[in-house]
Structures are given as C-alpha cells and as structure tokens.
Amino acid sequence: MEIRVLGCSGGIGGDGRRTTSFLLGDEVLIDAGSGVADLTLEELVAIRHIFITHAHMDHIHMLPLLIDSVFDQLQQPVVVHGLPHTLKALRDHIFNWVVWPDFTSLPSEELPVMVLEEMAPGDRVTVGDNHFSMIPVNHIIPTVAYVVEYPGGAFAFSGDTTTNDTLWEGLNALPRLDHLIVEAAFSSGELALCEMSKHYCPQLLADDLRKLEHDPQIYLTHAKPGEEDMIYDECRNLMPDRKLHHLTGGERLAL
Numbered sequence: 001m002e003i004r005v006l007g008c009s010g011g012i013g014g015d016g017r018r019t020t021s022f023l024l025g026d027e028v029l030i031d032a033g034s035g036v037a038d039l040t041l042e043e044l045v046a047i048r049h050i051f052i053t054h055a056h057m058d059h060i061h062m063l064p065l066l067i068d069s070v071f072d073q074l075q076q077p078v079v080v081h082g083l084p085h086t087l088k089a090l091r092d093h094i095f096n097w098v099v100w101p102d103f104t105s106l107p108s109e110e111l112p113v114m115v116l117e118e119m120a121p122g123d124r125v126t127v128g129d130n131h132f133s134m135i136p137v138n139h140i141i142p143t144v145a146y147v148v149e150y151p152g153g154a155f156a157f158s159g160d161t162t163t164n165d166t167l168w169e170g171l172n173a174l175p176r177l178d179h180l181i182v183e184a185a186f187s188s189g190e191l192a193l194c195e196m197s198k199h200y201c202p203q204l205l206a207d208d209l210r211k212l213e214h215d216p217q218i219y220l221t222h223a224k225p226g227e228e229d230m231i232y233d234e235c236r237n238l239m240p241d242r243k244l245h246h247l248t249g250g251e252r253l254a255l
Contacts, residue, residue, distance in 0.1 A: 001025055001130065001150050003253040007035025008221040009228075010058070010185050016249040017225055019058035022157065022181070023047075028127055030146055030157055035249060036062035045070045049127050051119075051134075052082035053159030054143035055089035063090070064100040067114050071103070077115045081125060081132070085142040087116040135170035137161035139198045147174065153255055155179035160222065162198040168211035177214035179255060181247065183222035187230050202234035209239060219247040 002025065007018030012034060019033030027048040029036065036044075044066055053059055067078060080087070095102045095114075103114040119125065121144065125132045129151050134144035139160045145167050147156045154177050158167060161183065171177055185199035194201040199222070200208070209218075223231045232246040 001255045003155070003255065005035075005247060005249055005251040005253070006038060007033045007249055008181075008219075008247045009225060009249065010222045011225040013225040018249045019061070020053075020222065021059075021062070024130070024148065025128070028130070031059040031159075032061070032063040032066060033058050034062055036066055041069065041073075045073050047078060048076070049125075050078060050080045051125075051132060051146055052080060052086050052090075053146065053157070054083075054139060054141055055086045055093075056141065056160065059160075060090065060094070064094055064103075067103045068100075071106070071113050074113055077112055079115045079117050081117050081119045083120070083134075083142050083144060084118050087118055090116065135167055137167050138164035145170070147171070149174075150255060153178040155216075155255060156181070157221075158182040160185075160199060162194060162200050163204050163208055165211070168208060172211075172213045174214070177212075177216045179219070179253065180212075180214075180216045181219045181221050184220050184231050184235055185222045186224055187227055188234055202231060202238050205235065206238035209242060215243070217243045217245065219245045219253070221247045 004023040006021040006023055009017040018035035020031045021033040021035040022030045026046045029047055029050040031053055094100050104112045121134050121136050131149040133147045137143050137145050137159055143159050145156055145158045154174055183200050184202055184205050186194050186201045188201045188203040191201055235244055
C-alpha cells in the first residue's frame with residue numbers, strides 16, 4: 001500500500017502547502033483538506049471511502065466539492081466514516097441545503113451519492129486487505145486517530161491532538177506499529193496557544209512520545225505555515241533517538 005500525502009500543513013500559503021488529507025491506494029482518503037483539489041477527476045471518481053478525524057474546516061472543506069464533482073459519475077455511494085459528533089456536524093452545518101446540497105438524499109434517498117456511516121472506538125472497518133480502527137484523542141472537539149492495519153504492518157495518524165493517554169495506550173496495544181504520522185502544530189515558544197487550542201508543540205509531543213513502546217518511523221504533520229523548519233529542528237533536538245521525518249505535501253510513503 002502507498003500513502004499519498006495530498007496535504008499535511010496547518011494552513012495554506014504556497015510552496016505546496018495544503019491542509020490535511022492522505023490518499024491510501026486509490027480508494028481511501030483519511031480527511032479531506034485542500035490537498036484533495038490536486039487530484040484529477042478520474043482519481044476523485046475512484047475514491048470509495050473517506051475516514052474523517054474531526055469536523056474542523058481544514059480537515060473537511062474539500063468533501064462537499066469532491067462529492068459534487070463526481071456526483072453524476074458514481075455507480076455506488078462514497079461512504080464517509082466518522083464519529084457521530086463529526087457526522088452530525090456535516091449534516092447540520094454543511095450538507096444542509098443552505099451551505100451545500102444534502103448529498104445523502106441525492107439523487108434519491110434510496111440511492112444517494114454519499115452515505116454517512118457512524119463509527120466508534122472499537123469498531124473495525126475493512127476495505128480490501130486493510131483494516132481501519134479509531135482511537136479517541138484530546139482536541140477541542142471530539143476527534144480520533146486512525147490505525148490502519150495492512151498485510152505485513154500497521155500505521156497510525158494522530159489527527160489533531162495534544163497531551164493525552166488514550167492515543168498512546170491504543171498504539172501500545174497494537175502488536176506492531178511501523179509508521180506514525182503525528183501532529184506538531186506550533187513551536188514550543190507558543191506553548192500557551194497549544195494548550196488553549198489543544199495541539200502538540202515539540203515539547204508536549206516529546207513528553208508524550210515517551211509513552212510509546214513501539215519505535216516506528218515518525219512523520220511530523222500540521223505545522224503552522226512558515227514554522228515548519230523551526231518545529232522540525234525543535235523536535236530533532238528533543239527526540240534525538242526517534243526516527244523523525246519532516247512530512248511535506250506531495251510525498252508518497254510506501255508501506
């Protein structure tokens with residue numbers, strides 16, 4: 001399996017900065033940030049499942065346009081997976097006939113182009129040979145990390161989070177963890193902002209990574225535009241024994 005990094009920035013601003021979205025193979029997205037717009041129409045049509053970590057705009061804002069763009073070309077609905085809170089936010093605030101059409105009832109309620117499927121921690125969704133599960137994390141609104149177990153390995157994406165135990169307990173329970181994509185949104189000099197917005201900075205991430213018993217390849221994501229190098233350097237200094245990588249948009253990770 002290959003992970004295509006469509007977007008991994010905490011904002012926009014040129015130089016390939018796109019907000020969070022990862023394409024797994026051809027058929028699965030994790031989150032639907034602005035990076036989705038770089039896919040061709042043929043690539044959009046191939047997407048069958050979208051796993052949403054939470055309802056913040058930078059993780060969902062291309063979802064309405066994606067569904068609209070492929071509306072008349074799909075033979076089966078796109079299944080959007082997420083917490084009940086996340087899917088309720090999509091129904092109430094996006095697909096509500098005010099901001100955007102309700103594609104869960106178009107072209108008909110019997111045969112919609114999009115299905116919202118509730119998922120809870122402990123549930124396991126299988127797509128092809130890959131198994132998806134979620135771990136609750138600590139953010140401003142209900143948010144999850146996703147674990148993907150694939151033939152021969154496992155990787156996880158933290159979603160947006162800050163200091164917590166649930167993520168690390170869930171990851172430690174895995175028989176193996178080969179790759180971890182984890183956020184570090186702000187520099188350690190903005191600790192107060194991290195605590196208020198419930199994001200990691202290098203110091204908070206370093207403290208929490210001590211809880212992780214696995215030794216995966218670690219890819220840093222969600223950095224504030226313009227602070228990417230500073231955040232990475234701080235992480236390298238604080239976590240010299242970890243296998244850290246500075247994730248950038250457009251990368252392809254072979255698993």
